[in-house]
Amino acid sequence: MTDQTPAQNPCGCGCSEPGAENVVRTSCAALWSLICGIAGILLCLSALPAVILGIIGLVNIKKSNGALTGSGKAITGLILGGLAIIVWPFILIVAAIAIPNLVSAKGAAMEHLAKAEIRNISQSVEMYNVDNGSYPSTEQGLQILMDNKHGQKYLDKTPNDSWGRPYHYRYPGSYNPSSYDIWSDGQDGIEGTGDDVNSWQY
Numbered sequence: 001m002t003d004q005t006p007a008q009n010p011c012g013c014g015c016s017e018p019g020a021e022n023v024v025r026t027s028c029a030a031l032w033s034l035i036c037g038i039a040g041i042l043l044c045l046s047a048l049p050a051v052i053l054g055i056i057g058l059v060n061i062k063k064s065n066g067a068l069t070g071s072g073k074a075i076t077g078l079i080l081g082g083l084a085i086i087v088w089p090f091i092l093i094v095a096a097i098a099i100p101n102l103v104s105a106k107g108a109a110m111e112h113l114a115k116a117e118i119r120n121i122s123q124s125v126e127m128y129n130v131d132n133g134s135y136p137s138t139e140q141g142l143q144i145l146m147d148n149k150h151g152q153k154y155l156d157k158t159p160n161d162s163w164g165r166p167y168h169y170r171y172p173g174s175y176n177p178s179s180y181d182i183w184s185d186g187q188d189g190i191e192g193t194g195d196d197v198n199s200w201q202y
Contacts, residue, residue: 024067024068024069025067025068026068026070026073027057027060027061027064027068027069027070027073027074028057029053029054029056029057029074030053030057030058030068030070030071030073030074030077031057031070031073032049032053032057032077033049033050033053033054033056033057033073033076033078034073034074034076034077034080035050035077036049036050036053036077036081037050037054037076037077037078037079037080037081037084040080040081040084040085041080041083041084044084044088046081047080047081047082047084047085047088048081048085049081050077050078050081050084051077051078051081051082053074053077054074054075054077054078055074055078057070057071057073057074057077058071058074058075058078061074107187110163110187111162111186111197113162114161114162114184114186114197115197117159117161117162118167118182118183118184118197118198118199121142121145121158121159121167121182122182124145124154124155125145125154125169125180128144128145128152128154131152135171135179136169136171136180137171138169138170138171142155142158142167142169142182143158145158146158161184161185162184163184163185163187163189165184165185165189167182167183167184168181168182168183168184168185168191169181169182173200175198175200176199176200180199181199182199183196183197183198183199184196184197
């Protein structure tokens with residue numbers, strides 16, 4: 001009695017299909033090359049496997065003497081993987097340059113908004129001084145501009161700064177002893193650091 005060994009699938013992936021020697025199959029390597037190539041355009045990480053699998057798929061198809069197909073898939077995966085390898089470094093370089101610039105531009109815009117709001121609050125404080133003969137005390141704060149005994153509203157509401165925190169008010173001011181100080185702690189939320197926005201410097 002003669003032993004029969006199942007025929008090895010010529011696609012090179014290690015799988016076997018007994019009794020299917022004459023069946024034409026798609027190369028597993030070619031198929032995975034296409035899948036990795038498409039994913040590589042989106043994720044980059046699978047770009048190199050796409051190239052490697054594409055080459056393996058083409059070699060296996062050539063050696064299979066017609067038992068394997070999928071050269072188009074292998075070539076497409078190889079091309080997509082190669083493009084991803086070429087394009088992604090440029091994307092990363094552009095992102096590395098653009099993102100800090102965008103963050104910087106956003107920070108500058110928020111600082112500009114805080115300056116404008118401080119000027120608006122200062123005008124309201126000056127109007128209060130004209131009508132009442134004195135500036136609001138530190139204890140009264142900016143709240144008095146909206147809720148005072150004369151029923152006069154100098155502000156509809158006290159806005160928070162660009163970073164969502166209340167503006168500070170002090171009278172008499174430490175930096176403007178004859179009037180008042182209004183300031184924001186800036187992006188870092190810490191008073192006295194370089195990103196503070198205030199009424200005595202702008």
